[in-house]
Amino acid sequence: MNFADRLQQLPSVSHLSALHLLDSQGQVLATLENKPGQAGSLAVYHALGALYGGRITPAAASLGLEWYAEHTADALAHPGKHPNIDRLMAWAQGTASFTVGLHHRDE
Numbered sequence: 001m002n003f004a005d006r007l008q009q010l011p012s013v014s015h016l017s018a019l020h021l022l023d024s025q026g027q028v029l030a031t032l033e034n035k036p037g038q039a040g041s042l043a044v045y046h047a048l049g050a051l052y053g054g055r056i057t058p059a060a061a062s063l064g065l066e067w068y069a070e071h072t073a074d075a076l077a078h079p080g081k082h083p084n085i086d087r088l089m090a091w092a093q094g095t096a097s098f099t100v101g102l103h104h105r106d107e
Helices: 003-009 039-051 058-067 070-077 083-093
Strands: 016-022 028-033 098-104
Touching (some): 028 083, 039 058, 039 098, 058 083
């Protein structure tokens, strides 16, 4: 399944303004905003967090790489071009888990 088809199957993120990825000390590592160029990644990370209890675990990261489909291959060929995929590649290789913090549009 390609990325566009996968996005159609993921839960809507229209109610979110942003998503923060937090380390074990609660420090923000990255912010994904609900705007063009980031909305697809917001949907992927949001769905992974929902499936894995609000966390991005190594297993969640691996699943996310599958969901990014053809973009994962492009990220492997061009490191740095897709930072949200690069992050999942690193996290899939590790042992740490990261918290998904959601910000709703009405906040």
